[in-house]
Amino acid sequence: MAAFEIAKGIYSVGAVDWNGRDFHGYSTLAGTTYNAFLIVDEKIALVDTVKSGFTDQLLANIAQVVDPKKIDLVISNHTEMDHSGGLPRVMHYIGEDKPLYLSKMGLKNHSLHFRQKWNYQVVENGQELSLGKRTVQFLETRMLHWPDSMFSYLKEDKILFSSDAFGQHYAGPERFDDEIGDAIFPHAKKYFANILLLYTEKIKKLIDTVTQMGLEFKMICPDHGIIWRKDPGAIISAYAKWSDHPADNKAVVVYDSMWHSTQSMAEKIAEGLAAEGVVAKPMHLRASDRSEVMTEVLDAGAVIVGSPTLNNNVFPTVMDFLVYMKGLKPKNKIGAAFGSYGWSGESVKDIHDTLESMKFAMPEPGLKIQYVPDEDGLAACVEFGRKIAKALKAGQ
Numbered sequence: 480m481a482a483f484e485i486a487k488g489i490y491s492v493g494a495v496d497w498n499g500r501d502f503h504g505y506s507t508l509a510g511t512t513y514n515a516f517l518i519v520d521e522k523i524a525l526v527d528t529v530k531s532g533f534t535d536q537l538l539a540n541i542a543q544v545v546d547p548k549k550i551d552l553v554i555s556n557h558t559e560m561d562h563s564g565g566l567p568r569v570m571h572y573i574g575e576d577k578p579l580y581l582s583k584m585g586l587k588n589h590s591l592h593f594r595q596k597w598n599y600q601v602v603e604n605g606q607e608l609s610l611g612k613r614t615v616q617f618l619e620t621r622m623l624h625w626p627d628s629m630f631s632y633l634k635e636d637k638i639l640f641s642s643d644a645f646g647q648h649y650a651g652p653e654r655f656d657d658e659i660g661d662a663i664f665p666h667a668k669k670y671f672a673n674i675l676l677l678y679t680e681k682i683k684k685l686i687d688t689v690t691q692m693g694l695e696f697k698m699i700c701p702d703h704g705i706i707w708r709k710d711p712g713a714i715i716s717a718y719a720k721w722s723d724h725p726a727d728n729k730a731v732v733v734y735d736s737m738w739h740s741t742q743s744m745a746e747k748i749a750e751g752l753a754a755e756g757v758v759a760k761p762m763h764l765r766a767s768d769r770s771e772v773m774t775e776v777l778d779a780g781a782v783i784v785g786s787p788t789l790n791n792n793v794f795p796t797v798m799d800f801l802v803y804m805k806g807l808k809p810k811n812k813i814g815a816a817f818g819s820y821g822w823s824g825e826s827v828k829d830i831h832d833t834l835e836s837m838k839f840a841m842p843e844p845g846l847k848i849q850y851v852p853d854e855d856g857l858a859a860c861v862e863f864g865r866k867i868a869k870a871l872k873a874g875q
């Protein structure tokens with residue numbers, strides 16, 4: 480993607496990763512972008528860089544606007560390597576003595592990533608930097624989603640460079656929300672569910688702070704995906720809604736199965752849920768990636784997890800999913816466990832205990848069936864689904 484002007488004198492100069500599919504274990508079916516921004520004022524500022532393999536694209540894009548050597552300063556909103564990997568080459572090219580603005584925790588994280596003696600300028604929360612006609616205000620956003628994270632707000636233009644917040648792993652021909660419309664929201668939701676869900680209290684506080692400060696946003700420029708310019712309020716409202724851990728009339732039945740017994744149970748449980756009016760989606764963990772399942776969990780009222788017993792344990796993919804979901808700390812969920820077994824049958828109890836440890840409400844004891852479920856067993860699964868649906872509706 481070539482450089483493009485997002486507002487007078489302000490350019491998007493980042494790179495598109497059309498083929499990216501695995502982003503540190505998060506599966507993106509739609510690639511991603513590494514956004515970086517160039518502000519051309521009396522001083523020329525570069526906001527963030529790109530993943531290291533994309534630095535040529537970044538430098539070429541900058542060169543379409545100005546000679547990169549004319550960059551006066553760099554702002555690093557976040558040290559994670561998809562935004563900082565290009566820094567060593569960029570700093571080398573533009574001059575290692577050029578000031579590099581970052582948060583206090585950014586300084587610490589930079590030293591642990593780069594071990595360079597760059598001209599670091601640590602900024603405090605609220606500190607301003609004049610570029611000439613424009614002023615950048617820095618807003619610390621610790622743990623959204625790293626300790627070093629910060630936003631940079633261009634006061635006169637009312638443009639927020641929001642680092643990873645409000646981003647989406649999406650590569651497409653569109654550059655702005657008005658070009659893609661509502662089709663961008665599933666990507667933004669997936670990003671939130673998999674990267675930000677565990678920080679919802681901080682997100683709520685940040686939205687309150689920004690509202691109290693009376694900051695207006697004409698444009699929100701995240702470091703991944705499209706830029707929000709038509710209605711930046713829409714993504715802020717979505718974040719506020721998702722931060723409340725919605726428990727919609729919807730259940731995720733997530734499972735793995737070696738010989739289809741747990742699978743038949745999952746499908747019958749979904750049938751029982753649907754019979755009570757709860758939208759239910761059975762998801763096999765070798766057909767759906769954990770990040771897709773987590774996106775469904777975000778606004779589901781119930782999460783029902785199934786596994787056969789394998790060598791006295793939960794099946795590995797189910798364990799993988801449980802560990803992943805536990806780390807993301809979803810709240811307000813009803814949980815339930817089920818599975819087929821042969822002789823010892825530990826998996827159901829193990830899953831039940833894990834969900835309970837996550838503070839899920841557990842209205843039903845786990846449902847275990849030995850080997851292949853018969854008609855009665857399948858009917859018990861439908862009933863199990865119905866009971867969970869009733870518990871979900873009773874709590875709403």
Ligand SMILES: Cc1cc2nc3c(=O)[nH]c(=O)nc-3n(C[C@H](O)[C@H](O)[C@H](O)COP(=O)(O)O)c2cc1C
Pocket residue numbers: 735736737738739740741742786787788789790791792819820821822823824825849850851
């Ligand atoms: C390699 C292997 C190991 C197993 N280990 C156990 C076990 O430790 N305890 C147990 O109760 N069942 C064990 N089973 C039996 C399965 O749990 C049982 O066949 C179950 O019905 C499989 O459910 P599925 O069709 O959903 O995969 C094992 C099965 C296999 C293939």
